[in-house]
Amino acid sequence: MNNAIAGFSKLSKEEKINWIATEYFTSPTDAIATIKQYWNNDESLQKLHDEFIENTITNFYLPMGIAPNFLINENYYSVPMVIEESSVVAAAAKSAKFWSTRGGFKATVLNSEKIGQVHFLYKGDVDKLEQFFKQTKSKFYTETDSITKNMQKRGGGILDIELRNKTKELENYFQLHATFETKDSMGANFINSCLEQFAKTLKEEAQNFSDFSDDEKDIQVVMSILSNYVPNCIVRAEVSCRVEELAEKNINNPQEFAEKFVQAVKIAEIEPFRAVTHNKGIMNGVDAVVLATGNDFRAVEAGVHAYASRSGKYSSLSHAKIENGIFTFWMEMPLALGTVGGLTSLHPLVKMALQILGKPSSHQLMQIVAVTGLAQNFAALRSLTTTGIQEGHMKMHINNILNQFETSDEERKTIKKHFENKTISHASVVSFIENLRK
Secondary structure, eight states: OOOOOSSGGGSOHHHHHHHHHHHHOSOHHHHHHHHHHTSOSSHHHHHHHHTTSSSOOOOOOOOEEEEEEEEETTEEEEEEEEOOSTTHHHHHHHHHHHHHTTTOBEEEEOOOOEEEEEEEEOOSOHHHHHHHHHHHHHHHHHTTHHHHHHHHHTTOEEEEEEEEEOTTTSTTEEEEEEEEEOTTBOOHHHHHHHHHHHHHHHHHHHHHOTTSOTTTTOOEEEEEEEESOOTTSEEEEEEEEEGGGGOBTTBSOHHHHHHHHHHHHHHHHHOHHHHHHHHHHHHHHHHHHHHHTTOOHHHHHHHHHHHHTTTSSOOOSEEEEEETTEEEEEEEEEOOOOSBSGGGGTOHHHHHHHHHTTSOOHHHHHHHHHHHHHHHHHHHHHHHTTTOHHHHHHHHHHHHHHHHTTOOHHHHHHHHHHTTTSOOOHHHHHHHHHHHTO
């Protein structure tokens, strides 16, 4: 049974590490060595990483790879991806190369509105509240001028503020529902600052509204917070070509392939059990670029899956059709991303990733991220409807198995040669290693 600790956050970094090592490991020395093995030799860089979060003890590394040859809106990109899953980067690169000779990807930002809400309780006359809101609305703008001034200079700011009556769903519950344009920043801090000022103005102005009774003046603000559901911050990514142009290795009959591909997408549109895995594959590509560029992948995930459920049933994000001999594969998804602020100006590898992408605007990054997700989805569906998903995945995964068993260079050559034309499974590789070492 391990012990609780008081004041952990007040301990020095060394003290935190020593406590963890002695409390949870039979060999504290080995544990400390492992923790420190991942420290950066550059002290200033390590200090920067230490201050990203609280109670830092070390760095947790994920591989950063590059998927080249993405032709997006007639420009080539090499896309940085941060992910630990085998075959994701290879699949993205394969799709990028495939479509680069077939016109490339087209991407468009359809809208870029962000949303924030002040959630409050009001127990009085609804007509009076509506009258109060109409009279007070302009003050929500003027009293946030100091917050929005710089954003307005960049072409952003508060787009609109609505009063929403939610009392049918929850007694006495109302919202100030605000929409924002935050340009190249993701805008979370900006939006939350505006919302907190809205809440302050709401409470103060209610006290001065003559039509309210004393009880009606007592508006209770529950919370003020942005929403990570951004159904009006949408990007569309698409590829298309003549069906016969799909022909390539493993696609000997392009018409049959296209029809099977479309059916696979239709299954994901109507079957939630398949749709979840289908969309998870899309997010393999999306999250990897979101992470590499210092954006919030948890917010993106939450918003995307809510969007996939907007009809009341969880469904595929991507769609496909064959029309007049043309195969088209497309996707629309919500993406609230930033290229300034947050980690984008702090993390050296994030800055490098954005440099590799040509220092994109937030709209351009939305397009790149959506395209990578679509490319990932194409690669997965292509494998599923032709050779099967495991063949390529296990070829990549074999390295993890070989590392797990600490194989030598000579053993690796022998093992990889043996499995060149064989079905790879974890059990078969382990069995071969054991026999090889006897």
